[in-house]
Amino acid sequence: MSVTTVPIPPIKKGSMTKLWVGLVLVLLFAGTLAYAGTQSAVETGASNEQFLANNADEDGVITTDSGLQYKVLKPGEGPSPTATDTALVKYEGSLRDGTIFDANEQAPMPVGGVVPGFSEALQLMQKGGEYRIWIPSELGYGEQSPGPELPANSVLIFDVTLIDFISAEQMQELQQQMQQMQQQGQMPGQ
Template identity: 55%
Template sequence: MSVTAVPIAPTPRRVLAMLWGGLALALLAALWLAWAGTSQAVAQTGTTDQFLAWNARQAGVQTTASGLQYKVLQAGEGAKPTDADVALISYKGTLRDGTVFDQNERSPLPVAQVVPGFSEGLKLMQKGGKYRLWIKPELGYGERAAGPIPANSLLVFDVELIEFLPMAVLQQMQMQQQMGGAPGGMPGQR
């Protein structure tokens, strides 16, 4: 029995270069995907600073000089509230892991009497606007626990600014209502 040898033509260098280039590209893509998946996982389970650094690179997220991060979900119109105003808002507050610690529809809040990060976020908004706020512990409750909020917690709020009025106007409306005058209350509230 004899074996017949069939000569195989050599592979052109151009084809070998394309094969090696394709393998290198596939390896780089795999490394990038592994890094991207790992960076999100580290951000989600890492420290607050690691999370905020990762979150700052997400599309639409802006960071103020104080370190408050926010994203405009829906732009509003008109003026912005000040420390002298009472804002009528709808909000949902969660911890970084998604645990809801508070939510309310149509809640009047004095802008100057909430945690600094929430106050700063409200003053960025316009009537009708919807924002997501990421409040680092230093702008929230810091090292003290507050009810269901553990110490040193990053707070995440989805906030809609429905309306706002100066505190003095609201107090005047309340006094008129107590004295039997014209009905008062926040505009749009029934």
């Protein structure tokens, strides 16, 4: 009985290098996909603590002692408002999954009369400043849900622009002027 041998042709020069380069590219691509999948899981499926811990490692993100996280998108100028001031802000609020739950182009807000995380962030800003803030649920609404669009224990994400602010004294003067105008029957614009 004879055994027939099949000759194996020699490998062409450079083929092994191409094979290794291809293998490295496939592994890099797979690693990139795995990283992107992990990031998405951290953003949507991970716990609030895991999400905020991952976010804290992002470029430019600052975490305060309270746990509030912020990133200066555009610095402002001048002094910062205090808790007794009233701020005029532009904002857009969203959840971790990107769902926008509130937005306003010009909203007057008592700095000390909003959720603690938002109040803290406003007191860090200056006029004209634009910040992105991440408010942990305990500095937001916590276990209380203010409405169906905001689930309990949500991390709140805001893009905020501080347009202007006035002191409590200036606000009181404006209110008195408005009351005097109403009593005299003079409404603005009449």
